[in-house]
Amino acid sequence: MYGICKLKIFIRHSHGVDPRYSGACAHPPRSGWRPLHGVTTTQGAVLPQPIRCPRKENYKSQYAPRRPVRRRKAAPQNSSRAGVSLSPWRARPLRKSRAGAGGPSAPAAMALVATVAALLAALGGALWLAARRFVGPSVRHGGGDSGLMHGKTVLITGANSGLGRATAAELLRLGARVIMGCRDRARAEEAAGQLRRELRQAGGPGPGSDAGEAGEAGELVVKELDLASLRSVRAFCQEMLQEEPRLDVLINNAGIFQCPYMKTEDGFEMQFGVNHLGHFLLTNLLLGLLKSSAPSRIVVVSSKLYKYGDINFEDLNSEQSYNKSFCYSRSKLANILFTRELARRLEGTNVTVNVLHPGIVRTNLGRHIHIPLLVKPLFNLVSWAFFKTPVEGAQTSVYLASSPEVEGVSGKYFGDCKEEALLPKAMDESVARKLWDISEVMVGILK
16 A cells, blocks of 8 residues: 555656546646556556546646745835835835825826816806907998999899898998899888888988989888799899899898708709709899999809809709708809809900808897707807807908909809809719709709
């Protein structure tokens, strides 16, 4: 018995195996070890060949050579940084260091700094907005000459509210005779009365109340015009040609924004029909009067959102699919393409045409957009802070209609009274010509 135990100990420590286990363990012998072949115990039993070591979890820790363990150095007792590890390979503070000192933790300190920074930024932004709204002077590009537009007739579509109303007020102050082409005559008359009162309160004589009564600040005339009806557009143009001897400026301002799917009187999708086709027919029918009044100008109001639109000639009427945002962008892209093609056709006639974007303006154009009741106060605050007022948004329209700086300039795109670059899709001449030809057929100019 003593001999058997001794042999087992010898085999275990010399070869890393245990004779109690057979070949069930697939762990190979270590390199340089010789398998035991034909080892016989003192009792005459022959061990299995070869003998493999058992796979145990503690085998490596029991038989493999151990690496030296690094121990952390104890912090000196007189160290001022108590609780900080001074180990050369771990020099970061221990978790209990800050808590033990009684100070705030790192996340809490960062949150406090972020909150203070946000409050300071909000305070600074509020002060800047207050200064911009109440202290900063409004810029007027009329040149300050009250007689700059004296004797000139200006037609503005959609002039009873928003940008159109602000444009009409500015041109009236410059002495122009302004014709308000509006869909709702009652609302247009109400807006005209408000404009007259505002001009009187401003210290100057008000505009004439009738077409035959002229005032020093200009004259204001109201006419009915529904751009969603080609019949109304033709009737309006016939009236203009009969009653007006001249037309110096045409401002295509009226528009509809992201409305639900509707159709015009003639069966066109509402946004494309009003924003593009209605103005297309109006401009073509008044071209003769504009040419006879040369030098004259045409101003088209578009939008920066044209960037998200595309002209799909297979579905201009949006009968296959309708997305109100995309259709608005498409109509504004059509405005730009129309302007560039018209400028090409008017070369040498002394009639110029330019297109503009007014920026983000606080008007009732977004009346079809539903804003939740709880979000409305926040939206009103944001619009008051960051959107332009109608007077600020109208400055580019007034600039293109009256400024001597753009005399002879045609086919350009403006924003904030400066020329801006267009995307390639808005300068595609082949698309512009094709859109022109199709629009002529849709409005009935060509049969």
